[in-house]
Amino acid sequence: MESALVLPEGNALLAQSSSPLWTALARALTLQDYNTRVVLAGTLILGLACGLLGVYMLLRRRALIGDAISHAALPGVVLAFLLSGDLGAEKSLGWLLLGASISGGIGGATVLALKQWAGVRDDAALGIVLSVFFGAGVALLKIAQHLPGANPAGLEGFIYGKASLITLADVRYIAWTTVVVLVVTVLFEKELRLLCFDAQLARCQGWPVGLLDGLLLAMVVVVTMVGLQAVGLILIIALLIVPAAAARFWTDRMGRMLWISAGLGGLACSIGTLLSASVEKVPSGAAIVLTACTFFGVSFAMGPKRGVVWRWWQRVKQRLAFDEQHFLRALFELLEASNTVPAHLHDLHHVAPIALPAVAAQRHWSAVRTRWLARRLEQRGLIVLQPGDEVRLTPRGMIAAARAVRNHRLLEIYLLDRAQAPVSDVDREADFLEHGLQPEHLAELSGEIATGDRPDIPPSPHELPARDEDN
Amino acid sequence: MSTSSSEATPANSSRPAALSVRDLTIAYHRKPVLWNVSLEVPRGALAGLIGPNGAGKSTLLKAVVDMVPRISGEIRILGRPYRAVRRQVAYVPQRESVDWDFPATVLDVVLMGTYGELGWFQRVRQEHRRRALEALRKMEIEHLAHRQISQLSGGQQQRTFLARALVQQADVYLMDEPFAAVDASTEAAIVRLLMELRSQGKTIIVVHHDLQTAAEYFDFVILLNLRLIAAGPTKEVFTRENLQKTYGGKLTLLDEIGEAMRRGEQGG
Numbered sequence: 032m033e034s035a036l037v038l039p040e041g042n043a044l045l046a047q048s049s050s051p052l053w054t055a056l057a058r059a060l061t062l063q064d065y066n067t068r069v070v071l072a073g074t075l076i077l078g079l080a081c082g083l084l085g086v087y088m089l090l091r092r093r094a095l096i097g098d099a100i101s102h103a104a105l106p107g108v109v110l111a112f113l114l115s116g117d118l119g120a121e122k123s124l125g126w127l128l129l130g131a132s133i134s135g136g137i138g139g140a141t142v143l144a145l146k147q148w149a150g151v152r153d154d155a156a157l158g159i160v161l162s163v164f165f166g167a168g169v170a171l172l173k174i175a176q177h178l179p180g181a182n183p184a185g186l187e188g189f190i191y192g193k194a195s196l197i198t199l200a201d202v203r204y205i206a207w208t209t210v211v212v213l214v215v216t217v218l219f220e221k222e223l224r225l226l227c228f229d230a231q232l233a234r235c236q237g238w239p240v241g242l243l244d245g246l247l248l249a250m251v252v253v254v255t256m257v258g259l260q261a262v263g264l265i266l267i268i269a270l271l272i273v274p275a276a277a278a279r280f281w282t283d284r285m286g287r288m289l290w291i292s293a294g295l296g297g298l299a300c301s302i303g304t305l306l307s308a309s310v311e312k313v314p315s316g317a318a319i320v321l322t323a324c325t326f327f328g329v330s331f332a333m334g335p336k337r338g339v340v341w342r343w344w345q346r347v348k349q350r351l352a353f354d355e356q357h358f359l360r361a362l363f364e365l366l367e368a369s370n371t372v373p374a375h376l377h378d379l380h381h382v383a384p385i386a387l388p389a390v391a392a393q394r395h396w397s398a399v400r401t402r403w404l405a406r407r408l409e410q411r412g413l414i415v416l417q418p419g420d421e422v423r424l425t426p427r428g429m430i431a432a433a434r435a436v437r438n439h440r441l442l443e444i445y446l447l448d449r450a451q452a453p454v455s456d457v458d459r460e461a462d463f464l465e466h467g468l469q470p471e472h473l474a475e476l477s478g479e480i481a482t483g484d485r486p487d488i489p490p491s492p493h494e495l496p497a498r499d500e501d502n
Numbered sequence: 503m504s505t506s507s508s509e510a511t512p513a514n515s516s517r518p519a520a521l522s523v524r525d526l527t528i529a530y531h532r533k534p535v536l537w538n539v540s541l542e543v544p545r546g547a548l549a550g551l552i553g554p555n556g557a558g559k560s561t562l563l564k565a566v567v568d569m570v571p572r573i574s575g576e577i578r579i580l581g582r583p584y585r586a587v588r589r590q591v592a593y594v595p596q597r598e599s600v601d602w603d604f605p606a607t608v609l610d611v612v613l614m615g616t617y618g619e620l621g622w623f624q625r626v627r628q629e630h631r632r633r634a635l636e637a638l639r640k641m642e643i644e645h646l647a648h649r650q651i652s653q654l655s656g657g658q659q660q661r662t663f664l665a666r667a668l669v670q671q672a673d674v675y676l677m678d679e680p681f682a683a684v685d686a687s688t689e690a691a692i693v694r695l696l697m698e699l700r701s702q703g704k705t706i707i708v709v710h711h712d713l714q715t716a717a718e719y720f721d722f723v724i725l726l727n728l729r730l731i732a733a734g735p736t737k738e739v740f741t742r743e744n745l746q747k748t749y750g751g752k753l754t755l756l757d758e759i760g761e762a763m764r765r766g767e768q769g770g
């Protein structure tokens with residue numbers, strides 16, 4: 032008896048990939064096989080749908096229910112297989128998916144019911160449903176395997192995923208499902224956002240919260256079922272959660288998160304499919320999920336909103352900017368100390384040189400750090416390095432330095448006057464605060480503080496190291 | 503849960519009270535947390551809902567907006583059941599009731615207040631956006647409109663929630679502990695808002711914990727501790743005796759309360 036689930040000759044990618052890895056990869060990448068194209072299309076649009084739905088499940092804090100649903104699908108699949116075998120009917124994918132949907136749906140509903148009516152906690156309810164249904168599924172599978180005449184080999188594909196078995200008909204199922212998910216996402220954007228953020232408010236405003244939750248759940252059931260072939264029931268949950276979780280690292284807006292997650296899901300599925308098509312014996316489910324997890328890792332590190340590496344880099348950049356400002360200010364203050372601040376704009380080309388060690392001493396920096404910063408500032412055209420370990424401010428540098436000093440001193444005066452900060456602290460505090468100054472703060476500061484006879488740059492309100500009075 | 507609104511109107515008044523609760527009993531898992539509560543809050547009142555932790559204050563507010571099932575009793579808002587007056591009621595839950603890590607901006611959250619007047623598939627329009635910004639201005643957090651909500655302080659979160667309620671342009675406001683863990687300037691801003699709403703003739707019911715300021719802020723007081731202890735104008739109801747009944751048994755506390763009332767009388 033032939034089962035539709037067993038690979039038909041020549042219709043599978045894996046069957047042919049006895050050639051070395053590279054030829055296989057090249058074949059897959061260039062989409063030479065008709066079958067590769069079909070499988071790729073199927074998994075790509077599946078990834079889109081999973082990415083979108085995953086965002087809702089994640090934000091609604093229902094992420095793991097997909098896991099219960101997919102595991103609960105196993106007994107349904109096997110039962111459908113057994114029944115159709117008994118009836119002698121053809122074991123078509125449709126029957127198996129119907130079985131999967133029914134038992135998966137029952138599993139998901141059981142979780143909610145346990146929570147709602149029996150007062151069982153989320154995690155416990157998930158654990159119970161997942162293990163009971165999956166256990167039953169495994170038991171049934173054993174029975175099916177020992178049944179005479181039955182050939183349940185294809186069933187394994189449902190557990191670990193075998194994307195190569197996807198046919199054009201399956202792609203059509205997946206495509207329709209994805210279209211429905213897309214339409215729902217676009218049409219119910221407002222309602223679903225409200226549901227995810229504040230279901231209480233949604234209920235107060237009279238939205239049918241139960242119905243909306245049901246809609247989400249139904250879509251998860253359907254997507255899980257059509258995804259079983261490609262990813263397998265153990266791993267489909269990863270495809271629901273991982274792209275969404277990764278997308279969160281790239282944006283702070285729900286709308287964008289949806290599309291980023293969809294994109295990552297689609298991409299992970301395509302890359303994973305191609306990988307599993309070129310490397311023998313790697314199940315597509317594993318390849319897809321590993322790709323998605325790689326994306327997650329990259330997002331976790333590099334994502335501009337929460338990524339750790341990104342944030343670290345931002346801090347480094349910020350510190351650098353601070354240091355450069357401090358460097359310029361030190362130069363200005365040293366010029367002040369030697370009474371050589373140019374009084375007029377046309378004097379800007381003849382600024383006195385300053386020794387780097389003096390800068391290092393002023394800021395308590397090491398010689399290496401001072402020189403390194405000097406090079407950076409030179410690259411930006413703010414100073415010139417001169418022989419004899421000296422630097423000279425360029426006209427642009429002079430203006431930047433004057434601005435830095437002015438900001439710093441305005442803040443110091445403000446801190447002394449308004450915040451009653453002790454004199455010993457104002458320099459350090461202003462050192463930090465000046466970098467956060469925005470134009471509107473400056474306007475307020477310079478408006479509030481009478482600046483005496485040098486309206487542009489007020490004198491420092493505290494002693495500078497070796498500072499000469501008056502200029 | 504009754505049918506027409508006219509039959510529920512109290513016979514003694516042509517204008518129904520802002521909130522009228524009759525024989526309300528509520529239980530969680532069969533443990534009653536509100537017993538036979540009956541009260542009326544007149545229109546235009548700025549009412550404080552006061553009682554110890556676990557007294558059922560939050561539960562009472564939730565019952566008003568039909569969020570908890572009741573065992574018995576009837577609640578009317580402006581003479582009608584909640585279902586019929588949804589858009590005239592704004593409920594401000596406790597801050598902790600939502601996940602502030604959600605990917606949304608302050609403006610997004612405030613705009614959610616307008617979803618109630620929009621139908622299915624309708625998007626927020628410029629007019630709603632304008633109103634949301636106006637509400638943010640009232641709460642003095644206009645500059646935070648585009649800030650991600652996870653970057654807000656507690657006081658700013660509270661202001662965001664209040665702005666979301668403001669934008670609904672309701673007639674009855676129910677606020678659950680808006681003063682919890684906010685600093686003096688936020689508290690002052692909220693009080694200004696309450697006063698302004700009252701001057702517009704709105705009815706506001708506020709869960710409040712600070713007895714020292716209660717007499718000053720509210721012209722109507724509801725004292726609750728599983729049962730209704732008393733409800734009425736502050737002058738008549740906010741007495742040492744009633745507070746003793748509400749917070750019964752805790753003698754050291756009572757001394758503090760007495761002190762607070764003494765000060766409250768001086769202030770008001």
Ligand SMILES: Nc1ncnc2c1ncn2[C@@H]1O[C@H](COP(=O)(O)OP(=O)(O)OP(=O)(O)O)[C@@H](O)[C@H]1O
Nearest residue numbers: 530531535553554555556557558559560561562709
């Ligand atoms: N969802 C719930 N399930 C079970 N019991 C609950 C639930 N919510 C509240 N309770 C119980 O109902 C009682 C009243 O709770 P409620 O939250 O109304 O008190 P509260 O007056 O608002 O207290 P607090 O001042 O601490 O906010 C408490 O004993 C509480 O334990």
Ligand SMILES: [Mg+2]
Nearest residue numbers: 559560561678
């Ligand atoms: Mg409460």
